[in-house]
Amino acid sequence: QASADANRPFAGLSDVSISEDIPVEGDISVPVGPSARRDDEFSTLDEPVKETVLRDLRAVGKKFVHVLYPKRSTALLRDWDLWGPLLLCVTLALLLQGGAADSDYQGGPQFAEVFVIVWFGSIIITINSKLLGGTISFFQSLCVLGYCILPLTVAMAVCRIVLVAGSGSVSFAVRLVVVTASFGWSTFASTAFLADSQPANRKALVVYPVFLFYFVIGWMVLTFSPSQ
Amino acid sequence: MSAGSGNKNTEPWGSFDDNLIQGSGSAVIDMENMDDTSGSSFEDMGELHQRMKEEEEVTEEAAATEDHEDGEFLGMKGLKGQLGRQVADEVWQAGKRQASRAFNLYANIDILRPYFDVEPVQVRSRLMESMIPVRMINFPQKIAGELYGPLMLVFTLVAILLHGMKTSDTIIREGTLMGTAIGTCFGYWLGVSSFIYFLAYLVNAQITMLQMLSLLGYGLFGHCVVLLVSYNIHFHFLFYVLWLLCGGLSTLRMVAALLSRTVGQTPRLLLCGTLSVLHMLFLLYLHFAYHKIVEGQSPLRPPILSL
Numbered sequence: 001q002a003s004a005d006a007n008r009p010f011a012g013l014s015d016v017s018i019s020e021d022i023p024v025e026g027d028i029s030v031p032v033g034p035s036a037r038r039d040d041e042f043s044t045l046d047e048p049v050k051e052t053v054l055r056d057l058r059a060v061g062k063k064f065v066h067v068l069y070p071k072r073s074t075a076l077l078r079d080w081d082l083w084g085p086l087l088l089c090v091t092l093a094l095l096l097q098g099g100a101a102d103s104d105y106q107g108g109p110q111f112a113e114v115f116v117i118v119w120f121g122s123i124i125i126t127i128n129s130k131l132l133g134g135t136i137s138f139f140q141s142l143c144v145l146g147y148c149i150l151p152l153t154v155a156m157a158v159c160r161i162v163l164v165a166g167s168g169s170v171s172f173a174v175r176l177v178v179v180t181a182s183f184g185w186s187t188f189a190s191t192a193f194l195a196d197s198q199p200a201n202r203k204a205l206v207v208y209p210v211f212l213f214y215f216v217i218g219w220m221v222l223t224f225s226p227s228q
Numbered sequence: 229m230s231a232g233s234g235n236k237n238t239e240p241w242g243s244f245d246d247n248l249i250q251g252s253g254s255a256v257i258d259m260e261n262m263d264d265t266s267g268s269s270f271e272d273m274g275e276l277h278q279r280m281k282e283e284e285e286v287t288e289e290a291a292a293t294e295d296h297e298d299g300e301f302l303g304m305k306g307l308k309g310q311l312g313r314q315v316a317d318e319v320w321q322a323g324k325r326q327a328s329r330a331f332n333l334y335a336n337i338d339i340l341r342p343y344f345d346v347e348p349v350q351v352r353s354r355l356m357e358s359m360i361p362v363r364m365i366n367f368p369q370k371i372a373g374e375l376y377g378p379l380m381l382v383f384t385l386v387a388i389l390l391h392g393m394k395t396s397d398t399i400i401r402e403g404t405l406m407g408t409a410i411g412t413c414f415g416y417w418l419g420v421s422s423f424i425y426f427l428a429y430l431v432n433a434q435i436t437m438l439q440m441l442s443l444l445g446y447g448l449f450g451h452c453v454v455l456l457v458s459y460n461i462h463f464h465f466l467f468y469v470l471w472l473l474c475g476g477l478s479t480l481r482m483v484a485a486l487l488s489r490t491v492g493q494t495p496r497l498l499l500c501g502t503l504s505v506l507h508m509l510f511l512l513y514l515h516f517a518y519h520k521i522v523e524g525q526s527p528l529r530p531p532i533l534s535l
Contacts, residue, residue, distance in 0.1 A: 113404055127337060131344040132376075204348040205376065212383055216390065223394045 060084040067147050067189050077140045077193065085146020088153050089118045092217075095156045096224055114220070121213045122146060129194065129206045136197035145210070148190040152214065155182035156221045163226055175222060183218035187211050280307065343375040343438065351377050358446040361480035365488040371439040378417065378445020384452050385413045392459040393518050412514075417445060420506050424486075427502060431495030433486065443482055444507075450478030451511050458515060471511055479507045 010028055044052065060083050093114035126141040134141075159175045190210050195203050354377055362369055389409040418441075425440045435443075454474045458467040483500040490496045 110404065113406055117406060128344070128376075128379075131337060131341050201347060205346070205351070208380060209383065212380075212387055216387055219387075219390060219394070 080143035151182035151185040373438045433490040450474040
């Protein structure tokens with residue numbers, strides 16, 4: 001009894017009552033044992049850096065797979081993270097560099113421009129879907145929209161490879177097909193995740209800005225031309 | 229008892245602290261004032277009060293018999309420390325309450341929620357109606373006060389403008405294409421709405437800022453249609469016909485709505501004249517400033533940006 005009480009000094013209070021016939025219920029004891037014993041299960045501070053990085057990368061990779069094969073699932077929404085969107089945004093912005101960036105000409109978009117478009121576009125779409133009565137949270141929506149840029153980033157990489165071969169009509173036709181397909185894929189993937197959180201009759205109102213957003217990004221990808 | 233000005237004790241036994249009532253403080257019971265397992269806080273406070281009173285009596289007695297300059301009794305110092313802590317706590321709580329109230333007031337997007345309460349059917353019908361002028365000008369026409377449609381139309385106009393700028397190799401020296409497109413469209417929508425609202429306020433027309441924003445936003449639907457067509461089919465004659473037709477219809481609709489809400493010949497002339505001129509000239513500007521056709525280039529060739 002004494003040793004148990006040493007660990008739980010407040011245990012005896014749980015059976016104190018103010019009036020005789022209304023016993024206080026519940027357990028207000030706070031275990032005051034050595035705290036490291038509980039923290040070891042949850043603390044990730046002591047693990048090697050490689051493990052932390054790999055765990056995060058694996059989570060990002062799993063979400064990439066979900067975007068590439070979109071079906072109605074809550075995986076992206078349940079444990080959202082913003083690493084994937086950041087990676088994709090930086091990759092896209094880097095790939096869009098090296099355009100016709102002569103100082104007199106306004107050629108490709110600058111790095112900061114891509115960043116601003118992606119993040120502010122996502123924020124505006126998220127606010128719009130919340131105002132229309134959506135049940136999704138702010139960061140979940142940012143996460144979904146960011147991850148669904150993946151097809152367009154892949155298309156950008158493909159376009160750059162095609163442009164190495166040449167920049168005539170054939171290459172334009174190929175690029176047009178690739179960008180249109182990936183734009184459709186992005187829009188479809190993001191609606192698969194976002195549509196469930198909206199009231200049924202307003203899905204079109206939420207899908208339209210998403211369509212515009214990926215259209216603008218697809219337009220940036222399509223009209224990219226490398227410096228000669 | 230002189231509990232000091234820092235806390236809100238009104239009861240003679242020293243009423244409950246804010247922490248105890250609101251539960252915003254720690255959930256751990258302070259054991260140092262309890263020497264039995266009594267769980268009643270009445271008894272705790274009573275005990276605390278008793279102890280403090282005893283200390284006060286002790287210090288008073290000691291002060292009466294000793295020198296008055298020496299005020300550093302343990303009892304008095306303990307009392308001051310506790311008061312100081314309470315005061316600091318009160319200030320912190322009050323500051324936190326004010327900050328969260330201010331945040332909830334200004335960062336609350338729910339303020340805008342009623343303006344986005346639309347159905348797709350309503351948006352579609354309003355888009356169609358924006359091209360159909362209504363001839364009843366003796367009775368104020370109903371103007372829907374929503375912001376979803378206008379906002380989406382402005383973004384669509386931005387997208388169309390970007391498309392037009394790219395296909396015509398527009399050179400922008402200061403700034404970027406995206407920045408220019410967004411700045412132009414939003415600047416027009418917000419700026420001209422504010423200006424016309426200001427004029428309406430001067431001539432005492434019955435229109436609110438929200439309605440003006442909504443009216444002008446839906447008026448951009450005509451612009452979107454005209455630009456979409458004329459950026460892809462490059463016949464000047466076609467553009468002029470569309471400018472008169474679609475631009476004219478959407479301007480007439482806005483003018484009719486404003487006429488129905490204004491009284492007096494001169495105010496009507498001023499308001500509607502300004503709006504028509506600005507609206508039609510904006511369409512002309514968008515076509516010519518951002519879409520130069522290089523002579524000899526076929527409009528069907530793919531867009532190539534050359535150095």
